[in-house]
Amino acid sequence: xxxxxxxxxxxxxxxxxxxxxxxxxxxxxxxxxxxxxxxxxxxxxxxxxxxxxxxxxxxxxxxxxxxxxxxxxxxxxxxxxxxxxxxxxxxxxxxxxxxxxxxxxxxxxxxxxxxxxxxxxxxxxxxxxxxxxxxxxxxxxxxxxxxxxxxxxxxxxxxxxxxxxxxxxxxxxxxxxxxxxxxxxxxxxxxxxxxxxxxxxxxxxxxxxxxxxxxxxxxxxxxxxxxxxxxxxxxxxxxxxxxxxxxxxxxxxxxxxxxxxxxxxxxxxxxxxxxxxxxxxxxxxxxxxxxxxxxxxxxxxxxxxxxxxxxxxxxxxxxxxxxxxxxxxxxxxxxxxxxxxxxxxxxxxxxxxxxxxxxxxxxxxxxxxxxxxxxxxxxxxxxxxxxxxxxxxxxxxxxxxxxxxxxxxxxxxxxxxxxxxxxxxxxxxxxxxxxxxxxxxxxxxxxxxxxxxxxxxxxxxxxxxxxxxx
Numbered sequence: 001x002x003x004x005x006x007x008x009x010x011x012x013x014x015x016x017x018x019x020x021x022x023x024x025x026x027x028x029x030x031x032x033x034x035x036x037x038x039x040x041x042x043x044x045x046x047x048x049x050x051x052x053x054x055x056x057x058x059x060x061x062x063x064x065x066x067x068x069x070x071x072x073x074x075x076x077x078x079x080x081x082x083x084x085x086x087x088x089x090x091x092x093x094x095x096x097x098x099x100x101x102x103x104x105x106x107x108x109x110x111x112x113x114x115x116x117x118x119x120x121x122x123x124x125x126x127x128x129x130x131x132x133x134x135x136x137x138x139x140x141x142x143x144x145x146x147x148x149x150x151x152x153x154x155x156x157x158x159x160x161x162x163x164x165x166x167x168x169x170x171x172x173x174x175x176x177x178x179x180x181x182x183x184x185x186x187x188x189x190x191x192x193x194x195x196x197x198x199x200x201x202x203x204x205x206x207x208x209x210x211x212x213x214x215x216x217x218x219x220x221x222x223x224x225x226x227x228x229x230x231x232x233x234x235x236x237x238x239x240x241x242x243x244x245x246x247x248x249x250x251x252x253x254x255x256x257x258x259x260x261x262x263x264x265x266x267x268x269x270x271x272x273x274x275x276x277x278x279x280x281x282x283x284x285x286x287x288x289x290x291x292x293x294x295x296x297x298x299x300x301x302x303x304x305x306x307x308x309x310x311x312x313x314x315x316x317x318x319x320x321x322x323x324x325x326x327x328x329x330x331x332x333x334x335x336x337x338x339x340x341x342x343x344x345x346x347x348x349x350x351x352x353x354x355x356x357x358x359x360x361x362x363x364x365x366x367x368x369x370x371x372x373x374x375x376x377x378x379x380x381x382x383x384x385x386x387x388x389x390x391x392x393x394x395x396x397x398x399x400x401x402x403x404x405x406x407x408x409x410x411x412x413x414x415x416x417x418x419x420x421x422x423x424x425x426x427x428x429x430x431x432x433x434x435x436x437x438x439x440x441x442x443x444x445x446x447x448x449x450x451x452x453x454x455x456x457x458x459x460x461x462x463x464x465x466x467x468x469x470x
Contacts (some may be wrong), residue, residue: 101389147204
């Protein structure tokens, strides 16, 4: 791509990305516990503080607790843990060589696969989409990593019915050695990448480099078909919970302060201070003193015969808030399509009840899996291309959920299933106590061969030797 065309792409698509970045940043903020209650506080508290700024400082303070409950992180981590505690595994269906190809793919994925797939799921949940970048050169190993969704601007081919990347812009800021902020841009096509640096002094062409990946080496992992973040579905419920908790904390602080009703008093008190002049005489200087401030400092009032002091304390509607909080939390789990880890709902439950309890979470997880499967398939084809293998090699993806289960029920069902219905290999694969079914099948086959060899040895020992009995 030439320099002028790259600049036109930046001018057209960078402003369009700002709306997505604003929504995506909100999801990231909530995941990192920077919710609206922390950044903006409660409206009624801000109103009271504004009134006091205009009308004078209030000695009986108004509390301003801002307590985030971090619900969004809990719900996102629950989904990610449910889907990716056991990351998707791969099985190549290619006869005897299938296991060899599978081992090559696993070796290429390396040790960071589990971390990367979990971060992709977290990014997709927070922002609506996540991005994986891979790279390799001749003589260098295959490598890959996740990229912040805020850095990536996809440009799809408008003439393609099926979404197809035509260009991709990676844009991020850094500082040079002098401390000057530089915005770096990478404009990718399926043949090359153009580098452009931008700063207050203008744009600089850093050149164009060709590549042999055959496609743009960035893969999109969507949260759902609409590319919506999870937060969109329940942000207002979280905000309401934060307000209830923060409001209760404010009331608990403010109830320690009391409001005085002063009878026979309608304004400021005037007191006199006496200042000694240089010549030794004394001068009387009138001074206004706030009676509430004086009472707060001295801890008592002085009143005349017609005056008096009554005390008002705030009442905290605890029961109403408790009921409201329970309603909000129940609604949150429904809106978030999550599992409520209520102790009353757990224990040694049947498999049917566990399936019912996880039904909403499974529905949400299924929507993400539908989007992640083709993205993982594209990633695996890139690995096959790197290994020099046919890209149309059929690879089965094996997804395993992490949820409580009644292992005894499952084991009994497997044990009672006829061999004519389910093969031994399938039984091993789905057994709840087996983690790596391939290794387990190898051990089973080794044990069976050992038993056969032992039986053969025993049989041969029992047979009469040649020449005996003649």
